[in-house]
Amino acid sequence: MSIEPITGRYLTVTIEGAPRRIYFEEAGQGRPVLCLHTAGADTRQWRHLLNDIEITKTNRLIAFDMPWHGKSLPPEGFQTQEYMLTTEAYIETVLAVIDGLGLDRPVLAGCSMGGRIALQLAALHPDRFSGFIAIEASDFQPAWYDIDWFHRPDAHGGEMGAALVSANISPYAPEAERWNTLWMFMQGGPGVFRGDLSFYTRDDSLIGRLGRIDTGKTPVHIIVGAYDLTCTPEDARRTADGIPGATLAVMDELGHFPMSEHPEGFRPFFADALALMPGASGNMR
Amino acid sequence: MLEIFKSIQAQLNATPHLLRLGRLFSETILIDVDGEEFYLTFDKGRLDTVTPGPSRKTPWRFALRTDADALARFWQARPEPGFHDIFGLVKIGRGRIDGDILALVKNLRFFKDVMTLPRVKEMGA
Secondary structure (H helix, E strand, C coil): CCCCCCEEEEEEEEECCEEEEEEEEEECCCEEEEEECCCCCCHHHHHHHHCCHHHHCCEEEEEECCCCCCCCCCCCCHHHCCCCCCHHHHHHHHHHHHHHHCCCCCEEEEECHHHHHHHHHHHHCHHHCCEEEEECCCCCCCCCCCHHHHCCCCCCHHHHHHHHHHHHCCCCCCHHHHHHHHHHHHHCCCCHHHHHHHHHHHCCCCHHHHHHCCCCCCCEEEEEECCCCCCCHHHHHHHHHCCCCCEEEEECCCCCCHHHHCHHHHHHHHHHHHHHCCCCCCCCC | CHHHHHHHHHHHCCCHHHHHHCCCCCCEEEEEECCEEEEEEEECCEEEEEEECCCCCCCCCEEEEECHHHHHHHCCCCCCCCCCCHHHHHHCCCEEEEECHHHHHHCHHHHHHHHCCCCCCCCCC
């Protein structure tokens, strides 16, 4: 029998003029680190790090489910809406959570679309953060698939989405964690993965903003897995090269969901990233 | 190469969870390896026949075109990046998928799991 140190609560904030009930989890104390999940998934991707007592000894890790994801409800009236995430709504959501939780300049750690928005926030709202860890993150890459596949009445979008994203998981990932990672995609609400991918594969506005990022004030560290077909090491390297002072780490044995697919393999890279951010204390390795 | 597809046939037809995943899949697909054709005909998830080509008379739903070296690397226990997935082969220019892609995507887990059946199992895995 074991009980984990993670606690979960709900926060209601206003986004796009309407209330959103947002589920968040946290563990640890000290420097706040806000963690963003990938498209089509939820906070469970971060559970291994939230349960890592060496990391949470000096870091307060907080992760939340985006509206429409996990235990965060969609907005009232969702039944007639087409979910399409935008850069603006995503930024508003992250800032609303920071305000709602009273976080003082947290480190922002995001994976995939969470990494993309972390870099957008590094360009547009650096004063709200102390540093950025952008995982499987790039300036932009168009879809190599049709996002409409994942929302149609004659097939299960979650099962198709999971089968597609399995292409991004490393063969080094432990089997159990590979399938736990895919399960989140299988569970996604109808049209939600598609709506996330709309943001991720169609909005290229970050490209022109990379040069604005001042890593002298807020460091940017990019981490990428060699088995990631969606955001390849080349995509991440190009992005890092576009941000003066950004640092890059390539993980030879990991894929697109490193904190979830292979927690042990990812841990040292995340500890190194945290050590690069302001306010680091203690040896987490 | 024919022996490998015959081994896929034997393994698939003895794997209940894959037969359950493929229970709505009754199609002929083409695997093209260095221009050599193999037609795999599935019936409700079972791989009924593996027929070597060439054939101009066999209709197929979708095709995977690749090369023998790429498949050998794909079937390693821990393939190199790009060789670890059929879409990886496409991404690195060692594979092409033609035909009714949606039919593939609707049955994607089934087809991928079938294609990885020859993958070398690690000791203790």
